[in-house]
Amino acid sequence: MRNLYLRVFTICTCLIISCTKEIEADLITTIIEDDFEDVNNVLLKIVEDNPDNTLNWSTSLDNINNWEGLVIENNKLIGLDIENKGIKVLTPTINLLEDLTVLKLKNNELSNIPNELFDLKNLENLSLSGGTNLTVQADDFLPGLFSLSNLKELSLDRIGINEIEGVGSLNQLEKLILEDIPLDIIPSDLGQLTLLEELNFTNNNFFEMPEGFFRLINLESISLVNNKNLTTIPEGFGVFTKLDSLTITGSEGIQKFVSSISEATTLKKLDLSNNNIGFLTNEDGIIPDEIGMLSQLTDLNLENNYINSISARIGELVNLKTINLRNNKIMDIPMELGALTILDILDVSGNLMLNEIPEEVCKLQDLGAIIISEGECGDLRVSSEYGFNTTEVGVSSLFFIDVVLDAIIDPVFVDGDGPFDLDFGEIGFQVHEVNKEDVLNREDTQDQVLVTESATQQFINGTNNLSYELISPSVPNIDLQEGRTYRVRLFNTEFSNVKTYLPAYELMVLE
Structure with missing residues (x-):
C-alpha cells in the first residue's frame, strides 16, 4: 500500500511540474507579445503616417519577420x-522602441524630429536627414542630441542648425558626419572626441x-568637402x-x-x-619636395x-x-615619375602648357599603366617658351579669327642622332567654347568645336628649333555668343596620326 501511495504522489508531482512549465511558457509568450505590442504599434504608425513610403511593410503583422530594416536580437528590436524610404513624419511614440541601439533615417524628407527621439538612451548609431519643410531650433535639438551619451556614430544631413557647441559631450563618438548644415563655426570642444x-x-x-x-589623434579618415x-x-x-x-x-x-600634410606619413x-592651389603666385603652384615623405x-x-x-x-x-593631375598648369613631368612601376593611371590631360612627356614615364605603358594626355605619350609638343594669350574682340569684328603663333618645335628623330627628313605634318587649329560657369571646371564644352582648319605651312626638314609664324584666317560656322570665352587650340594634324593639342589662345567676346 505504501508503494501505491508513493506512486500516486510521484505521478501528481510530475503533473503539477508539467502544468507549471506550461503556465510559465504561456506567461513568457505573453510577456514577449506584450513587449512587442508597443513596438508593433510604433512600426504600424510609421506606415500609417507615411503613405508614400517605399518600405515593404504592410498594415498587417502577419509577415513582420520579412519586413526590411528590422534587426531583432533576443526577442528585442535593437536596430x-x-x-531612403520616403519617410517624412516620425511619430513621437518612437521613444517606445527603448531597446534600439541603431536608428538610421538618412536620405529621407523628415518634416519633424520629435524630442521623444532623444529618450532612446541606448542609441549607438543615429543618422537623420531633414526635409525642405523641417524647422529645428538649436536650443531644443542640441540638448536632446547631446544627451545620447552612448552614441558611437552620428550622421546629420540637411538639419538647419548653425552651431554644434557642446558636441564634445558625445565622447564615445567614433564617426561624425555633418553634411549640408550651415555651420558657421566648428567649436573647440570637438577636440574632446578623442x-x-x-x-x-x-x-x-x-x-x-x-x-x-x-587633439583627434585617432583619426583614420578626414573629409572636408x-x-x-x-x-x-x-x-x-x-599628430x-x-x-x-x-x-x-x-x-x-x-x-x-x-607641406605639413606630408607629416602624415601613414596616408594612403x-x-x-x-x-x-597655385592660383595667386607661381611659387604657390607647386607640389613640394616634402611629398616624398608620403611613402605609403x-x-x-x-x-x-x-x-x-x-x-x-x-x-x-x-x-x-x-x-590625377588633370586641368592644371603643369609644363613638365619629372622623369623620376618613371620609377613608379606599379602605377595604374596617370592623368595629365587638360595641361595645355605641358611639354613632351619623358620617355622614362612613357615606358610605364609597357608595364600596363594608362597615361591620359593630350595626344599620345611622346608626341610632338610646343616648347615651354610659348604661353597663353588672351585677346578681347568685339562682336562686330568677328568676321575672321586670326591665329598668330610664334613657337619652337623640337623635332623627333628615329633611331640615331639625326638629323632626318621627317614630315612634321600640318599645324591645324580648332575653336572651342570654354565652360566658364564653374571656374573650377575648365573643360572644353562637349560638342562645341566651332572651327576646324589646317594651316597652309608644312615643315618637312628635321632640323632643331624650327621657328615659324602661322596665320590662318577662318570664318566661324556658328555665331560666337557675347560675353563668353572661346579657346583656339592648335594641334599637329598628321604626326603619329593623332591630334596633339598644343597651348592655346583664349578669346573673350565683348558685349
Whole structure:
C-alpha cells in the first residue's frame, strides 16, 4: 500500500511540474507579445503616417519577420534601418522602441524630429536627414542630441542648425558626419572626441578648423568637402599617426599645398582636387619636395587646380597606383615619375602648357599603366617658351579669327642622332567654347568645336628649333555668343596620326 501511495504522489508531482512549465511558457509568450505590442504599434504608425513610403511593410503583422530594416536580437528590436524610404513624419511614440541601439533615417524628407527621439538612451548609431519643410531650433535639438551619451556614430544631413557647441559631450563618438548644415563655426570642444576615427564635414559654412582639431589623434579618415568658406589647410598633420585618407576639396579659398600634410606619413589616399592651389603666385603652384615623405601613398588626386610644378621626389612614392593631375598648369613631368612601376593611371590631360612627356614615364605603358594626355605619350609638343594669350574682340569684328603663333618645335628623330627628313605634318587649329560657369571646371564644352582648319605651312626638314609664324584666317560656322570665352587650340594634324593639342589662345567676346 505504501508503494501505491508513493506512486500516486510521484505521478501528481510530475503533473503539477508539467502544468507549471506550461503556465510559465504561456506567461513568457505573453510577456514577449506584450513587449512587442508597443513596438508593433510604433512600426504600424510609421506606415500609417507615411503613405508614400517605399518600405515593404504592410498594415498587417502577419509577415513582420520579412519586413526590411528590422534587426531583432533576443526577442528585442535593437536596430531600425529605414534610410531612403520616403519617410517624412516620425511619430513621437518612437521613444517606445527603448531597446534600439541603431536608428538610421538618412536620405529621407523628415518634416519633424520629435524630442521623444532623444529618450532612446541606448542609441549607438543615429543618422537623420531633414526635409525642405523641417524647422529645428538649436536650443531644443542640441540638448536632446547631446544627451545620447552612448552614441558611437552620428550622421546629420540637411538639419538647419548653425552651431554644434557642446558636441564634445558625445565622447564615445567614433564617426561624425555633418553634411549640408550651415555651420558657421566648428567649436573647440570637438577636440574632446578623442575616440573619433572618421570625420566628414561637407557643404558647411565654417572658415577654419578649430585648435582642438589636432587633439583627434585617432583619426583614420578626414573629409572636408565643398566647404566654400574654408581658406586654409591647417598645419600640424604630424599628430595624426593613424590617418589613412585625407580629402580637402572644393574650397576655392585654398591656394597653397601645405607641406605639413606630408607629416602624415601613414596616408594612403590624398585628394586636394577642385581647389585653387597655385592660383595667386607661381611659387604657390607647386607640389613640394616634402611629398616624398608620403611613402605609403597609393592615390593622389590634384585635379582642377593651378599647379605648375611637380617635385621630382614624387618618384619616391613607389606605392602610387593612381595620379590625377588633370586641368592644371603643369609644363613638365619629372622623369623620376618613371620609377613608379606599379602605377595604374596617370592623368595629365587638360595641361595645355605641358611639354613632351619623358620617355622614362612613357615606358610605364609597357608595364600596363594608362597615361591620359593630350595626344599620345611622346608626341610632338610646343616648347615651354610659348604661353597663353588672351585677346578681347568685339562682336562686330568677328568676321575672321586670326591665329598668330610664334613657337619652337623640337623635332623627333628615329633611331640615331639625326638629323632626318621627317614630315612634321600640318599645324591645324580648332575653336572651342570654354565652360566658364564653374571656374573650377575648365573643360572644353562637349560638342562645341566651332572651327576646324589646317594651316597652309608644312615643315618637312628635321632640323632643331624650327621657328615659324602661322596665320590662318577662318570664318566661324556658328555665331560666337557675347560675353563668353572661346579657346583656339592648335594641334599637329598628321604626326603619329593623332591630334596633339598644343597651348592655346583664349578669346573673350565683348558685349
